[in-house]
Ligand code: SF4
Ligand code: NI
């Protein structure tokens with residue numbers, strides 16, 4: 001037998017033995033009926049579930065899985081067979097990690113790993129993955145000879161937006177070198193045992209179940225999905241034992257190439273298992289193996305600039321200067337001008353500069369005024385560009401931006417200020433990013449920052465506020481009736497191949513990130529891109545929002561997978577869901593209404609299902625009457641399940657969501673049904689999550705849904 005297959009079988013057999021023993025011990029200790037589940041998932045043991053269809057719920061379900069696992073290890077000299085032994089190792093790892101949760105030890109207490117990644121996190125990664133904002137996923141494992149080397153590799157991934165999952169001593173090595181870690185920094189420590197690698201594998205596997213309409217038990221389909229659609233790869237550091245090699249074989253079976261930093265000589269497998277001993281080549285080779293393309297950086301700054309810094313939080317004590325609406329007048333505004341009114345790439349600062357050696361927190365007013373012009377520019381694109389300021393500013397290391405328009409807070413950290421980051425750099429960021437992303441409509445751009453209080457006040461009152469109001473009025477007047485074009489969005493097809501959103505003025509994409517204006521702008525920017533116009537023609541049914549042209553466009557976009565779709569119904573040919581929806585609504589039959597649940601809500605709902613369980617009812621581009629993913633903003637739309645009676649059907653929402661949408665939702669209910677303070681009639685988890693409790697509350701409040709026609 002070759003050295004390689006020898007190692008794989010050695011590791012796989014070791015893991016199999018370990019797993020069998022651990023399962024028997026656990027059953028002896030807790031009994032076969034003991035509940036066995038990972039936290040916050042609707043997919044049981046995801047790898048076992050996806051590969052075999054078996055739903056592990058108790059310890060007693062595990063011995064059969066161990067049997068399957070052992071049958072995969074044939075000890076035959078054939079690479080395909082050896083890769084199966086790798087999959088067996090993955091299954092063993094999944095069971096061993098599961099047992100840690102069963103034992104109710106917080107699995108990685110006193111340690112830096114996060115362990116199992118909950119379903120809602122995976123759903124939230126959908127959009128950044130499809131837009132290429134996260135171009136790939138790296139699994140970094142082992143212990144490097146020099147901590148510096150692995151830290152540099154991880155930093156390079158971070159810089160490129162690639163998500164790194166760390167396993168083993170590399171966690172401490174990378175931390176010691178000062179790399180910022182955490183989900184928000186895209187550097188995620190999973191745990192120290194090699195088995196923690198399963199927590200990345202289940203992310204890939206659940207991507208298939210959530211987005212890919214993968215059927216449980218379809219092992220071949222699973223392997224095809226991960227190979228073709230999950231851009232992951234593995235880097236190992238330091239010596240590797242047979243268990244690591246067996247786990248690596250599992251990765252290869254899933255289509256993830258493995259790069260090791262020791263010389264494997266002729267044991268290398270081209271395209272799958274490769275030696276790169278020079279760490280300065282690790283990143284490049286890894287990306288090439290997976291054909292991951294990273295966009296060249298548009299801007300040079302004294303600090304890092306990457307999407308990985310987007311979620312960074314800067315506390316007051318780390319903050320050098322703050323521009324915030326609570327203490328000073330502020331606004332940010334993108335305005336279209338005639339190109340000849342703009343001096344391209346000009347960056348002006350009007351008013352006092354940030355003092356250079358302040359001992360205390362500096363607070364200043366700020367107006368960020370961006371002027372753009374171009375032959376193809378339209379006023380409608382102003383807010384589309386303006387909304388990106390938030391992300392771009394956040395990409396700067398040591399900068400935090402929250403809010404928008406006249407209400408925002410920007411903080412620059414002491415560390416980044418010391419490294420030389422100034423407002424002028426903010427201007428460079430705006431200029432470069434606008435030219436990079438909107439270059440096909442913007443020919444010229446200049447930026448002006450105002451820090452003088454009186455001038456900011458005047459700009460806010462006389463320029464910005466009237467402009468915001470004008471836009472709001474235009475948006476409010478923009479209805480599905482007032483336009484003649486809708487748009488498709490197929491951005492999510494890289495994960496959900498059969499999914500297509502139809503975006504209208506009153507119904508934004510279910511991810512919440514694509515409004516009708518965004519889609520319109522994207523079409524202008526990229527005429528053959530993900531958003532294609534649909535002429536609003538061929539009305540079939542006004543109440544349902546059914547159009548022959550919409551059906552045609554969706555059929556074409558989904559290659560015939562979906563042929564009839566309505567815009568306003570939850571029950572009759574509802575729109576499909578990919579998986580990254582912000583909210584899901586589902587029918588609560590006994591209340592004759594619907595519950596709406598947001599992704600962030602982890603508790604129980606009156607349907608007897610959590611968000612995750614509700615979400616697993618739909619997705620992958622499949623129509624599921626009675627369940628539908630949608631954006632937060634859609635809840636207060638007059639078109640929200642219009643065919644079933646509209647917003648009056650909403651009987652339950654988590655409190656946070658209800659509070660968030662209250663103003664707009666109450667306005668809609670008032671205008672459509674003459675109901676005052678409608679949200680007071682909607683139940684939430686602080687009142688009841690059980691059917692009787694909810695019904696009692698609805699009855700007491702005289703909720704309109706109780707008297708409506710049957711919902712289904
Ligand atoms: Fe995906 Fe739909 Fe959002 Fe487009 S609008 S990114 S298809 S969820
Ligand atoms: Ni440790």
Ligand code: CU1
Nearest residue numbers: 126492578580
């Ligand atoms: Cu999506």
